[in-house]
Amino acid sequence: MAPRGEDGARADTAGFTVIPALLSGSGGAARQLLVKPHRAREAAARRPQERTLFVLNLPPYCTQESVHRLFSQCGTVISVELQDKPGPGPKSEAKKSKFFSRKPAEGYRVGYVVFKSPADMKSALKPQTPWILSPSEHPVTTGLQKWIQDYRCNITDTEALQKEVDDFMKKHDQRVAAMEARAGAEDGVPDEEGWVKVTRKGRRPGVPRTEARNLQAVQREKRKRQQRELLNFYSWQQQDAKREHIAQLRKKFEEDKQKIALMRAERKFKPY
Known part of the structure; x- marks a missing residue:
């Protein structure tokens, strides 16, 4: 299967420099690390394009230290970032807990x-002799030993966990x-508008008046007076409307009384 490039598409090995890698000096199956200069549309401060190398096909047992x-044999390395897939990567956040932040590697990864210096990066792009991933002086744990190591790391130390919980609480x-x-x-x-927060504990004794608080109190009273005047205006308008409605009802009532009296006067008795 062809490796995938930084944009997620399948990478053409013609754009990469192939670095052969062996697990140990005793031989075995050779792996290929694919490297090329890092190029991104949005350059990140921690990944300057002229000094950053993009690496594909890193085995899951390779750690940041390894x-x-x-790559230190090509020059001075400032930092190494390993990710499951290419991209800007997650934001660097401090781990809150060593017990609940574990994420074991599940497959081949990419690295930055x-x-x-740019010269050190270019030296890694030159043809290389096979690199040893697990030298005798710095062996890398693989296979069954790595499975046992991961299993032991997953066993929680109850005393350390209790100490972490106590510190958090x-x-x-x-x-x-x-x-x-x-x-x-x-x-x-009082706040800026003069409001006082009242809790179940009740209000505290009055605070001493200052010039600023006196000015706030005057402005608060002025706002209340304006609100009362506006409220009175609306009340008078409603009362005036009610008075006019009652006068119209009375006028209609008098007109109806006159119509009834006129109809009674015009009525004649006709027994036959």
Whole structure:
């Protein structure tokens, strides 16, 4: 299967430099690391294009330390980033817990190797002799030993976990206490509009008046007076409308009374 390039499409090996790699010096099946200069539409500060090498086909047992050691023979390596697929990668965030942030490697990965100078990066693009992924002085754990190592790492140390939980709850209690103290300090103090937050603890004794607070109180009373005047205007308008409606009803009632009296006067008795 052809490897995939930085844009997710299948990569043509003609655009890559092939570096042969052996697991150990004793021989065995050779692997091929595909490298080329990193090119991206949006350059990242941590990956300068003139000093960053894009690497494909990294085995899952290769760690950042082993990749750093491999490419250090071409020059000074500043940083190494390993990812499951090409791209900008996740945002660098500090791990909150060593027990709940584990993500074992499941397949071949890609890497971004940042060198100190462009000359060091170009030296990695030259034809290379086979590299040893697991030298005797720095062996890489593979196969059954790696499975056993991953299994042991997944076993949780109850004492360390309890200590981490206790530290987290201690920091949480401190944050809650700080929030309560801040809320208590703001209780009973008017805000910019003069409103006072009232809690179940009740209002605190009045705070001393200052020139700024007196000005706020005057402005607050002025707003209330304007609201009352506006409310009175609407009440008078409603009362005037009701009075006019009642007058129209009375006029209609008098007209109806006159019509009834006229109809009674015109009525004649005709027994036959």
